[in-house]
Amino acid sequence: MDKEKLLQMYYEMVLIRRVEERGAELYQAGKIGGFMHLYIGQEAVSTGLIAAREPRDRVITAYRDHGVALNCGISANEVMAELLGKITGMSRGKGGSMHMASVEKNMWGGHAIVGGHLPIAAGLALGDQYAGNDNITICMFGDGATNIGYFHEALNLAKTWNLRVLWVCENNQYGMGTAVERASAVDEIRQKAEGYGMKNARVDGMDVMKVYEASQEAMKYIRETGHPYLLEAVTYRFRGHSMGDPERYRQQEEVKKWQENDPIGIFRAYLLKKKVATEAELDALDEKAQAETDKAVEFAEASPEPGMEELFKDIYADFEVR
Amino acid sequence: MARITMREAISQALMEEMDRDPSVFIMGQEVGVWGGTYAVTKGFYDKYGPERVKDTPIAENAILGGAIGAAMVGQRPVAELMTINFAFSAMDYVVNQAPKLRYMFGGQFDVPLVIRAVGGGGRQLGATHSQTPDAVFAHFPGLVVVSPGTPADAKGLLKSAIRSNDPVLFIEHATMYQVRGEVPEGEYLEPIGKSKIQRPGKDVTIVTYCKGLELSMKAADELAKQGIEVEIVDLRTLRPLDMGPVLESFKKTNRAVVVEEGWKSYGVGAEIVSRIYEEAFDYVDAPILRVAQKEVPLPYNRALEQAALPQVPDIVAAVKEVLK
Numbered sequence: 183m184d185k186e187k188l189l190q191m192y193y194e195m196v197l198i199r200r201v202e203e204r205g206a207e208l209y210q211a212g213k214i215g216g217f218m219h220l221y222i223g224q225e226a227v228s229t230g231l232i233a234a235r236e237p238r239d240r241v242i243t244a245y246r247d248h249g250v251a252l253n254c255g256i257s258a259n260e261v262m263a264e265l266l267g268k269i270t271g272m273s274r275g276k277g278g279s280m281h282m283a284s285v286e287k288n289m290w291g292g293h294a295i296v297g298g299h300l301p302i303a304a305g306l307a308l309g310d311q312y313a314g315n316d317n318i319t320i321c322m323f324g325d326g327a328t329n330i331g332y333f334h335e336a337l338n339l340a341k342t343w344n345l346r347v348l349w350v351c352e353n354n355q356y357g358m359g360t361a362v363e364r365a366s367a368v369d370e371i372r373q374k375a376e377g378y379g380m381k382n383a384r385v386d387g388m389d390v391m392k393v394y395e396a397s398q399e400a401m402k403y404i405r406e407t408g409h410p411y412l413l414e415a416v417t418y419r420f421r422g423h424s425m426g427d428p429e430r431y432r433q434q435e436e437v438k439k440w441q442e443n444d445p446i447g448i449f450r451a452y453l454l455k456k457k458v459a460t461e462a463e464l465d466a467l468d469e470k471a472q473a474e475t476d477k478a479v480e481f482a483e484a485s486p487e488p489g490m491e492e493l494f495k496d497i498y499a500d501f502e503v504r
Numbered sequence: 505m506a507r508i509t510m511r512e513a514i515s516q517a518l519m520e521e522m523d524r525d526p527s528v529f530i531m532g533q534e535v536g537v538w539g540g541t542y543a544v545t546k547g548f549y550d551k552y553g554p555e556r557v558k559d560t561p562i563a564e565n566a567i568l569g570g571a572i573g574a575a576m577v578g579q580r581p582v583a584e585l586m587t588i589n590f591a592f593s594a595m596d597y598v599v600n601q602a603p604k605l606r607y608m609f610g611g612q613f614d615v616p617l618v619i620r621a622v623g624g625g626g627r628q629l630g631a632t633h634s635q636t637p638d639a640v641f642a643h644f645p646g647l648v649v650v651s652p653g654t655p656a657d658a659k660g661l662l663k664s665a666i667r668s669n670d671p672v673l674f675i676e677h678a679t680m681y682q683v684r685g686e687v688p689e690g691e692y693l694e695p696i697g698k699s700k701i702q703r704p705g706k707d708v709t710i711v712t713y714c715k716g717l718e719l720s721m722k723a724a725d726e727l728a729k730q731g732i733e734v735e736i737v738d739l740r741t742l743r744p745l746d747m748g749p750v751l752e753s754f755k756k757t758n759r760a761v762v763v764e765e766g767w768k769s770y771g772v773g774a775e776i777v778s779r780i781y782e783e784a785f786d787y788v789d790a791p792i793l794r795v796a797q798k799e800v801p802l803p804y805n806r807a808l809e810q811a812a813l814p815q816v817p818d819i820v821a822a823v824k825e826v827l828k
Binding site: 240272300306308312331335339497 | 558572574577578597609648669
């Protein structure tokens with residue numbers, strides 16, 4: 183991989199971290215409402231995965247979507263504006279934290295019903311299959327989503343019809359506060375793909391290079407065979423499930439142990455060791471991400487609220503509602 | 505104009521739209537090789553092949569979620585639910601996904617999807633397979649709910665539904681596939697979201713749709729023999745609801761009966777009556793009555809089932825009551 187791309191990946195990971203840290207502050211300050219789920223700790227998964235896609239490949243994910251949105255090329259300005267419910271957000275302030283999408287960036291949301299977007303992902307791929315192209319739909323979801331019926335209906339359909347979907351389970355060990363082994367019949371989520379005769383793999387989700395390589399391999403397989411593939415990325419969220427999480431279900435030692443494994447730290451060490459970049463170059467990227475975040479907060483705070491005419495807008499394409 | 509059945513009219517609409525637009529395809533349980541459980545898509549599999557007439561697993565979430573996804577990327581799927589009762593297995597897609605995607609993402613997504621679903625009682629299928637839950641679905645902004653009562657409307661409205669950029673739940677009635685009527689051949693579109701006077705009259709307004717239209721027409725014939733002229737307004741679309749012809753008719757007759765096959769409580773009739781009181785209270789000469797299903801799960805036994813469903817004599821009696 184060339185230096186430029188590697189440094190771009192590093193930059194995106196730091197940007198996600200900074201944007202979400204500021205998001206958490208703004209949430210505590212009461213400027214962001216509703217539910218907000220932070221991606222902090224999991225940045226390597228989305229970054230490695232989306233770095234491996236071609237622009238024509240579609241991405242769809244669950245409600246922990248800020249990082250995915252940034253990786254897909256949605257600007258920090260738009261992400262922050264959507265968090266603040268402003269008209270300049272990509273969903274015009276009507277979707278919020280859990281509903282970020284951009285047709286232009288081939289990012290199909292941000293979906294808040296656990297597992298609900300999996301059959302829709304199969305449908306995006308069905309649309310592409312019907313159109314006769316070989317686009318891949320990358321569908322991300324948590325370990326918790328693999329215990330609900332949607333997952334099984336979607337995987338069964340994808341394999342029966344051979345839809346080009348890369349199913350990516352971000353196994354962050356907990357579905358809200360319930361540990362995987364307390365909710366899932368198997369601890370290794372990838373095993374569930376076996377029941378559908380679907381090729382699968384498990385990868386260290388804290389290491390962006392490993393995620394990138396595993397994603398590339400998966401996408402190569404899908405492009406060549408036309409069959410779906412399930413990739414399980416083992417990861418960990420450093421923050422609570424959402425902003426209102428008392429975290430009674432895990433020990434601080436466990437969190438600390440994983441934090442020593444910080445995906446940004448791992449990647450930084452890799453880039454230095456491989457002499458891809460110097461400390462100074464990486465520091466400059468850290469500063470750039472900080473500046474981008476500051477600018478995004480300024481932009482979002484200065485942006486106007488949606489006007490009341492937005493209330494009745496976009497309910498239907500063909501009908502007016504008042 | 506040819507006189508054809510409701511089944512033929514729906515089939516014709518599907519075929520014409522598939523011929524017209526290659527992005528239209530059908531997916532559902534037994535729509536292909538079997539030819540459709542109500543034989544609506546008989547012959548389609550041979551004509552269009554498995555790519556455009558897709559037999560799905562018995563998995564409503566996969567069917568509707570899959571159809572929504574395909575619609576989001578520009579195809580025009582017609583997803584068939586074997587019965588509307590199975591929509592409950594995938595309620596998330598009908599009420600919580602398809603109608604929300606456009607609004608929630610700031611207008612970025614179109615969902616040009618048609619969900620065809622067979623509803624209604626009267627075929628002794630028992631409580632879980634006989635429901636008329638139209639009002640449930642009509643409750644949700646963002647969803648279009650259409651339910652035709654004549655073969656011509658079935659054709660014209662289904663063609664419009666397939667061309668619409670919004671998700672349309674198209675509800676057909678299980679006992680009406682053999683109903684015959686005049687249906688224009690070829691290109692024939694009826695507008696969604698427009699109620700229609702199906703029979704003119706001056707004494708009482710009957711507001712109804714789908715199966716209720718068939719029953720109300722019979723009741724109107726009987727009442728005509730007794731010198732009572734009812735005007736029948738067919739809603740055809742439950743959401744977005746067009747109250748125009750209803751209010752116009754009511755302002756002329758000052759009396760109304762609402763006929764629906766679903767349960768009375770929280771039903772279509774409740775909505776219509778409220779709207780008349782809200783928008784035409786000064787024209788009310790008598791309490792507005794509702795004819796609807798008895799408040800029971802539909803039983804299997806034929807006599808019991810028929811006793812629970814609204815019947816022609818119930819409508820006749822209600823009309824006479826509002827004329828007192």
